[in-house]
Amino acid sequence: MRAKACAKCTALVVLPVPPFSMANATRFIIAPYKGGPGQYPSIPHMLVGQYNGSLPRMSSSPFWAFPRDQLWYRRTGHWNKRIRPPGFSGSSGSTMRETHSVATIILDRSEELRRALAEELAREADMEVAEVVADPVRLLTSLEKRHVDVVILDVSVPGAVGTLNDMRKLSRAHPDRPEMGVVLVARRTSADAALAIEGLEAGAFDVVLRPGTTDLESSVASLARQLRVKVRHFSSKRLISSMPGDERRPGPVEASVPIAKRTTRFRAVLVGGSTGAPKVLAHILPEICEATTLPVLIAQHMPEKFTSFLAASLDGKCRHKAAEAVHGEPLEPGRIYVAPGGKHLSLEFGTPSPTLAVNDEPPINGFRPSVDYLFASAAKVLGRDVLALILTGMGNDGLSGTYEIKGAGGCVVAQDEATSVVWGMPGAVANAGLADRVLDYKEIAGTVNGLVGGR
Numbered sequence: 001m002r003a004k005a006c007a008k009c010t011a012l013v014v015l016p017v018p019p020f021s022m023a024n025a026t027r028f029i030i031a032p033y034k035g036g037p038g039q040y041p042s043i044p045h046m047l048v049g050q051y052n053g054s055l056p057r058m059s060s061s062p063f064w065a066f067p068r069d070q071l072w073y074r075r076t077g078h079w080n081k082r083i084r085p086p087g088f089s090g091s092s093g094s095t096m097r098e099t100h101s102v103a104t105i106i107l108d109r110s111e112e113l114r115r116a117l118a119e120e121l122a123r124e125a126d127m128e129v130a131e132v133v134a135d136p137v138r139l140l141t142s143l144e145k146r147h148v149d150v151v152i153l154d155v156s157v158p159g160a161v162g163t164l165n166d167m168r169k170l171s172r173a174h175p176d177r178p179e180m181g182v183v184l185v186a187r188r189t190s191a192d193a194a195l196a197i198e199g200l201e202a203g204a205f206d207v208v209l210r211p212g213t214t215d216l217e218s219s220v221a222s223l224a225r226q227l228r229v230k231v232r233h234f235s236s237k238r239l240i241s242s243m244p245g246d247e248r249r250p251g252p253v254e255a256s257v258p259i260a261k262r263t264t265r266f267r268a269v270l271v272g273g274s275t276g277a278p279k280v281l282a283h284i285l286p287e288i289c290e291a292t293t294l295p296v297l298i299a300q301h302m303p304e305k306f307t308s309f310l311a312a313s314l315d316g317k318c319r320h321k322a323a324e325a326v327h328g329e330p331l332e333p334g335r336i337y338v339a340p341g342g343k344h345l346s347l348e349f350g351t352p353s354p355t356l357a358v359n360d361e362p363p364i365n366g367f368r369p370s371v372d373y374l375f376a377s378a379a380k381v382l383g384r385d386v387l388a389l390i391l392t393g394m395g396n397d398g399l400s401g402t403y404e405i406k407g408a409g410g411c412v413v414a415q416d417e418a419t420s421v422v423w424g425m426p427g428a429v430a431n432a433g434l435a436d437r438v439l440d441y442k443e444i445a446g447t448v449n450g451l452v453g454g455r
Helices: 022-027 111-122 136-145 163-173 190-202 216-242 277-291 306-317 371-382 399-408 425-431 441-452
Strands: 002-006 011-015 028-032 063-067 071-075 078-083 102-107 127-133 150-154 181-186 206-209 268-273 296-300 321-324 335-338 344-348 355-359 386-390 411-415 437-439
Touching: 102 111, 102 136, 102 216, 111 127, 111 216, 127 136, 136 163, 150 216, 163 190, 181 190, 181 216, 190 206, 190 277, 190 306, 206 216, 268 277, 268 371, 277 296, 277 306, 277 441, 296 344, 296 371, 306 321, 306 335, 344 371, 371 386, 371 399, 386 399, 386 425, 386 441, 399 411, 399 425, 411 425, 411 441, 437 441
Parallel strands: 102 127, 102 150, 150 181, 181 206, 268 296, 268 386, 296 335, 321 335, 386 411, 411 437
Antiparallel strands: 002 011, 011 071, 028 063, 071 078, 344 355
């Protein structure tokens, strides 16, 4: 057994020596990796450890593996919690929490695929497939009888997206049940893209792409790989929110940078988002567009075809005209420009006004469109006249671009942890001290309108 201290995080973790391998993976707790190079993983962020010199990173996945049989953590000088096997008698003051298996239910039109996918996901030590169903009526009947953590929903099943409203009603009827999440499965077609946007705005937290191949094995492998990441991130958020107050990591970060008295007007509102952000956009942008004519530029992590339907949906909700950005068009008031899926969006100097640039340069940190790419270009072209919003999403895309905006004198508003599906992107900005405000998403529009002063 080894003990290792982490000076950065004031934590100590005691871990056993047996090596990690896929063969003994059931002995490990899988935790999201939310740090950068040289940083430590966490679930929640307070869990910090060192395992034989380094924790094992799971191949091709943003997760770390923690030994299941002995994982302790300490914060601010005292033991807060221990995760130990059943029957362990800990010292006074410690608490027990067994690892939670994430229960899912799969709705898919293909019997062959849904059963193969269920078998693939059920191999994971931290996942359980409670049921597979073929129609929305059976889904709702099952959800009335039992709670599941995540519903995996094929949008092409007739009536599937419409069940999201019924699921919300079901959740309200059972306030004792934990929050239930929905992740959508969609093909790269116009019909599925439109349904996916409708589902995301109705409350689904994310969407995964169904491969176009007819090969069942490769389709299942691709879907399972995407779903593991989405489901585990959602589950980790729920684990944090269910902890007693003294066991949670600190929630909403207070802004460390005051909003300076401005002598110039804002010239644009920039928005970056990922997991869970379409629902927030549908909530805040209509109100923002009622109060200002400032152009809005959006970099949302979303595949091609999907962004055009996102823009069309916003166009129907907002006073501004919304559309996918077109290379070379001028930045004009009363417009919402959505970065096309699979393309970068940026601003360039132009006369009499800046112009938009759309390109297919390589992804930045795996993302195209990239929030960093858009934010950095706006800081260069518009300087301090930028108001940037960073919404819920995985990873830390937008962090380096936010540094550029703050360096130029711009203003940044980040969504808070409590209302984020994943507090990755806004959390990175808030924890870096770059957010002028950290807010419940329902407060963002009012704050923006107060800052822009009706311009």
